[in-house]
Amino acid sequence: xxxxxxxxxxxxxxxxxxxxxxxxxxxxxxxxxxxxxxxxxxxxxxxxxxxxxxxxxxxxxxxxxxxxxxxxxxxxxxxxxxxxxxxxxxxxxxxxxxxxxxxxxxxxxxxxxxxxxxxxxxxxxxxxxxxxxxxxxxxxxxxxxxxxxxxxxxxxxxxxxxxxxxxxxxxxxxxxxxxxxxxxxxxxxxxxxxxxxxxxxxxxxxxxxxxxxxxxxxxxxxxxxxxxxxxxxxxxxxxxxxxxxxxxxxxxxxxxxxxxxxxxxxxxxxxxxxxxxxxxxxxxxxxxxxxxxxxxxxxxxxxxxxxxxxxxxxxxxxxxxxxxxxxxxxxxxxxxxxxxxxxxxxxxxxxxxxxxxxxxxxxxxxxxxxxxxxxxxxxxxxxxxxxxxxxxxxxxxxxxxxxxxxxxxxxxxxx
Numbered sequence: 001x002x003x004x005x006x007x008x009x010x011x012x013x014x015x016x017x018x019x020x021x022x023x024x025x026x027x028x029x030x031x032x033x034x035x036x037x038x039x040x041x042x043x044x045x046x047x048x049x050x051x052x053x054x055x056x057x058x059x060x061x062x063x064x065x066x067x068x069x070x071x072x073x074x075x076x077x078x079x080x081x082x083x084x085x086x087x088x089x090x091x092x093x094x095x096x097x098x099x100x101x102x103x104x105x106x107x108x109x110x111x112x113x114x115x116x117x118x119x120x121x122x123x124x125x126x127x128x129x130x131x132x133x134x135x136x137x138x139x140x141x142x143x144x145x146x147x148x149x150x151x152x153x154x155x156x157x158x159x160x161x162x163x164x165x166x167x168x169x170x171x172x173x174x175x176x177x178x179x180x181x182x183x184x185x186x187x188x189x190x191x192x193x194x195x196x197x198x199x200x201x202x203x204x205x206x207x208x209x210x211x212x213x214x215x216x217x218x219x220x221x222x223x224x225x226x227x228x229x230x231x232x233x234x235x236x237x238x239x240x241x242x243x244x245x246x247x248x249x250x251x252x253x254x255x256x257x258x259x260x261x262x263x264x265x266x267x268x269x270x271x272x273x274x275x276x277x278x279x280x281x282x283x284x285x286x287x288x289x290x291x292x293x294x295x296x297x298x299x300x301x302x303x304x305x306x307x308x309x310x311x312x313x314x315x316x317x318x319x320x321x322x323x324x325x326x327x328x329x330x331x332x333x334x335x336x337x338x339x340x341x342x343x344x345x346x347x348x349x350x351x352x353x354x355x356x357x358x359x360x361x362x363x364x365x366x367x368x369x370x371x372x373x374x375x376x377x378x379x380x381x382x383x384x385x386x387x388x389x390x391x392x393x394x395x396x397x398x399x400x401x402x403x404x405x406x407x408x409x410x411x412x413x414x415x
Contacts, residue, residue, distance in 0.1 A: 013060075021055075031065065074106055079099075083096070130151050131149070166213055167210075
């Protein structure tokens with residue numbers, strides 16, 4: 001027999017018993033530099049051999065060589081006691097037993113090395129599959145979406161499964177979970193799985209491509225390299241509720257040159273007849289002049305009034321200090337409760353009050369605390385998270401805002 005390095009070799013032991021067994025033990029076969037483990041439970045059945053009926057005990061082992069070359073698998077050893085034949089009742093309740101020892105035959109096996117052309121993580125199998133599961137098909141800025149990848153392989157052990165290389169857009173924040181492995185047995189073959197989960201949070205709206213995922217493996221049946229694949233995927237990230245792409249700020253209001261009243265923009269109606277009296281034209285001219293003067297006076301009054309009121313209200317991209325403080329107070333109350341699912345949207349709503357530059361700077365200030373929160377909240381087995389660190393950081397930012405009166409002025413000096 002021949003196998004590749006680390007490829008599963010099934011070794012079957014059959015113990016034929018013609019007498020009733022009292023007790024016994026069966027040692028596994030031995031192979032130098034190999035991993036050997038039992039597959040499933042023992043099977044017991046009867047079999048007719050050369051006209052004689054035997055009780056058969058069958059046990060299967062998985063042998064995975066860890067070194068290439070030619071080796072000998074030393075046969076298993078059975079030691080036990082069977083009830084001796086022709087036992088009569090003179091021994092009372094005790095039956096006479098007979099000790100027996102049996103050794104299985106040795107088997108020579110050739111272990112082939114890793115082919116020279118293989119330049120990836122060695123994974124010898126005849127079946128490898130890659131699957132994915134998405135927590136949601138909807139992507140929203142600031143809201144996490146969990147992607148779970150599962151790599152399944154037959155005829156290998158858990159340690160042989162590689163990490164699944166994944167690439168994501170730079171505008172996605174990633175919070176990977178710890179990978180999990182599991183193994184099972186079916187039809188006397190090892191089946192192993194590796195599961196990796198990552199929570200991704202888009203930071204910008206738009207269309208993104210999540211690249212293809214490929215895991216190379218060596219098909220021991222064909223002797224060729226194959227790939228377990230997941231196709232690339234295009235996702236559309238929408239803006240969070242109550243948040244939209246900032247519109248261009250309109251240019252400052254400039255004093256406009258006085259315009260004639262609406263009536264003066266129209267071409268004066270020509271006299272219908274040549275008999276129009278000259279005094280009627282003079283009256284019309286006087287009325288138009290009066291309207292123009294009223295328009296000029298109204299504009300001057302408005303200009304002086306606005307100048308006394310001071311500068312205009314902040315543009316939509318700037319946070320109102322009073323509103324920002326009130327929103328921060330609500331956010332702090334939610335953080336105290338420690339519900340991560342509620343904190344994330346509340347935090348996004350508070351940040352949406354600031355300009356893109358200010359928001360980015362605030363995010364850098366609270367990034368360590370937010371990362372710790374997300375890592376605890378979106379793991380497959382969520383851990384305990386203490387909100388005090390994030391709460392203290394938010395209080396510090398709010399206090400700075402209150403002292404300056406202009407919304408986090410120490411962090412973002414006004415020009």
